[in-house]
Amino acid sequence: MSPDALVRMVLFSESLMLVVGVLLLVAHAAWWWWYDRWSAVRVNAVRASLREALAGGDRNPGFTRDFVRLPMRLQIYLLGELAPHLTGVERQSLRRLAQRAGLLAKAERLCRSWFWSRRLFGAKICTLVGHPAAVVLTLLTDRNPSVRAQAIEWAIHRPEPAVVEALLGMLGDRDGRCRFAAQDTLVKLGHAAVAPLIAYLATADHDGTLGALEVALTMADARLLAPATALARAESPAVRARAIALLGALGSAEGVALVERALDDDAAVVRQAALRALGGLAHWPAASRVAKLVHDPVWDVRRQAALCLRAFGAPGALFLRQLRHSDDPVASSVARYALDLSAIGATA
Amino acid sequence: MSYTLAAAIEALMGPVEAAVLAYFVLINVCYTGLLVAAVFEMRRTRNEAVGINDHIVVGSRLAPTISILAPAYNEEATITASVQSLLTLDYPNLEVVVIADGCKDQTIDVLKAEFSLxxxxxxxxxxxxxxxxxxxxxxVRHANLVVVDKLNGGKADALNVGLNLASGELVCAIDADTLIERGALVRLARPMIIDPEVVATGGTIRPVNAVPTKNGQVLDVTVPRNMLAGVQVVEYLRAFLLGRLGLNRLGGNLIISGAFGLFRREPMLAAGGWLHDTVGEDMELVVRLRRLGYEQGGPSKVIFVPDPTAWTEVPESWGVLGRQRDRWHRGLTDTLWRHRRLIGNPHFGAMGLIVFPYFVLVELLAPVVEALGLVVLAGSLAVGLIDQTFALLFFALAIGIGLILSVATLLLDQAAFMRFRRPRDLAWLVWWSVAENLGYRQMTVYWRLRGLWKYMRGRSDWGAMTRKGFATKPPVSSARPS
Known part of the structure; x- marks a missing residue:
C-alpha cells in the first residue's frame, strides 16, 4: 500500500471515529436531558408521598406505587437523602415502607449476587433503611473491600457481640477504608462495643491495639481504665502514647498518677501525650513538673508544655509569666505564645 | 536552488523525516495507551467512591486533620471570599493557614478586619x-484559622512557612485564588485513608473563567466564549482526565497541581518541603517525595483523583499565557534534569521505567520534535520530496488524532460527572477542540521551546501573571443551577 493510500485510509477511520464520538456525546447529552426531566417529576412525586406517608404513620398506598416505578439508583438516592435525618418511629416507618415496596427483599437478593457492585447496592439499601438482614453479616468477610466497608457501616444495626467481634477483627484489615469504617462503627456502637473492646485489647497485635486505642479514646468509657493502665506500660511508644491519652480522657486518680509519671518517659511522643492529657484534665497540681518540660530537648514537647500550663488557668499562667523572662529563648517564646492565646481565648 | 543543495537537503530530510514519523507514531501510541488506562482508572475510582461513603468521613471524629496552606500575594480583592469558602468546606477536622507572602497591598488589614485577627x-x-x-x-471568631505575615520569598517559601506552622496530619496546598468545591477535601483524602502508602493526592483543576460564582462557590458550569479560555477548558480536561488519570494506572503521577494537592505532612517535612530555586516546585516536590519513598522506604504513591474539583482562573491574554507555559516547561525541564538518575532506573520501579521516560520523550521533547516536524514538512515541500496533497492529508491526520483524544476525554468527563448539561456548552467544547489546532497549539509549541531555551540560558524568573479575580460573579441570565 502506498503512503498516500495509507494516510487516506487512516484519515477515513479517524473521521469515522470522530463522527461516532460526537454522536455519542450528543446522544449522551440528549439522554440526560430526557432523563433529568423524566426523573425530576417522579422523584418529586415520590418525595411528596414519602413525606405524607411518614407523617401519617406510613399509611399511604400512593407511595409504594410511585416508589417501585423508580429505577434502583433513584430509590437509593431518595433513601440516602432522607434516611440520615430520620430516627426512632420515623426510621421504623421508613423501613416498613421500604418493605411494602419490596425493596428489602430485593436488597437481600442483591446481597447474594455474584457481582460485587450489586452486593454493594444491596448492603447500601440495608444500611440506609436500617434493615438487620442476616445476609449482610456474610458480607463482612466479602472479598471486595468496598462491599466489606459498606457491610461494616451496616453493622451499626446489629450490635451483637459476634458482630462487634467481627468489627474488632477488622481493625487490622488490609484495606484502609475497612479499618476506618470499623473504627467509626465501633465508636458509634458505643456501650455495646466496650466489653468486647476490652477483651480485644488484651490479645491484639500492635496495629490492632493502636486502632482499638483510637476507638477507646473517642469512647472514653470508664471501664477502659484497666486496659489503658496496662497498656501505659507497653513497649511500643506509640501504644504508650495512646494509652496515656486514654487515661487522660478517663481521668481517675490512678490514671492521673500514671499520666504524671509519663512526663518522664524516654519517648517524646509519650511526653507530649501526657502533657495534652494533663492539660485536658486541667490538673494544675502538676504545674511545676510541666513547667520543667518547657525546657525539653524536643520542640514539640516544649510547645505542648506551654499549652498545658495555659490549660491549667491561673496556676499555669503564673509559671508562663515567669518563663516569659527565661534566658532560654525557646522557652520564653512558647510561653509568650501560650499567654497570647490565653488573651484571645483561642484553641491552639 | 542549486542541484547540489537540493540533493543535500534531500539526503538530510530522509532520516529526519523517518525519525519524526517514528516519534509521531510513538507519541500517539502513548496517548492511546493513556486513554485506555484512563477509562479503566475512571471506572475504578468511581467504584471506590461508591465504596466509602463521604458522609462517614465528614461525620467522623476519626478523620485525619487537614491543614490547608493558602499562600497569598496582593490578594486584597479576593482574599475574604477565598478564606470564607475555605472555612466552610465539608471536612470535620480542618485548619486553614493563610500565608501573606510580603503583600504590598492591604491583604493583611482586610484579613484582620474580616476575621477578627x-x-x-x-x-x-x-x-x-x-x-x-x-x-x-x-x-477570635474562627479557632481553626491561622494567618501568617512573612517577608516576600515566593510561593515555595510561603508554603514552607505554612508547612512549619501546620498541625494537621495532612496538608493541602492551594493557590489563594483557587475555589475548592465543598466536598472536594473528603474525596481527595479518601486514597490517604484507604492506603497508608499514598504520600500525595491531587484533584482536577478546571478553568473558572465565565463560570458564575458566589461566596467562593461555583453556581453553574458553563463554557467560556473567549477563545483562549475555552481552548484551555478542553486542554485542562485532557491533561487531567487523560494524562494524569491514565498515569495512575501506568506507574503513578509525577505532577500534583500546585493549585490543589494533598500531602502527608511528616514525609514532606522529612523531604525538606518545597524547593525555592525552581519554577516547577510542585512537580519537583512530587518527584522528590516519590524518590525518597523508594530510596528510604515509606509512602511513595501519588494518586490523581478525578472527582474532587478546584476552579482557577486561566489567562485570557496571549502574553500572560505564553509566560505561564514557558515557565511550566522550564519547571518540567528543571525537575527532569535534577532527577535524571531516575530515567530508565529499575530501582525506582514503574516510575523509573515507564513514567520518567514518558515525561522525557513525550512531555519534554514534544515541542522540539513538533517544531522539527513543521520544518521538515516545509523543507520537504520546498525540495519536492513530498507533494502538497500528501502534506495536507498528513497534517489533517495529525489534527484528527488530537481531536479524537479531545472528544474521547469529553465523553469520559460527561459519562463520569455530567458537568456540562446544556447542549450548546457541549457544542462550544467540540468547537474549541477544533479551534485549538488553528494557531493555539502551534503557539504552545513556540512557548515551550522558548521555555527550554530560557532554561538552557539559566533563566529562572516566574514572569508577571495578571488575574481578573472572581470574588462574586453573577450567573448568566440563562444559567440554571446544576
Missing part, C-alpha cells in the same frame, strides 16, 4: 528553612 507571639519549630515571619495571627 489578633497577633500572637511567633512560636513555631522551623523544621524547614524559610524567610522570616513578621507576625502570626489567630482569629
Amino acid at each position: 489578633v497577633e500572637v507571639h511567633r512560636a513555631y519549630a522551623p523544621r524547614v528553612h524559610t524567610k522570616g515571619v513578621v507576625a502570626l495571627y489567630r482569629s
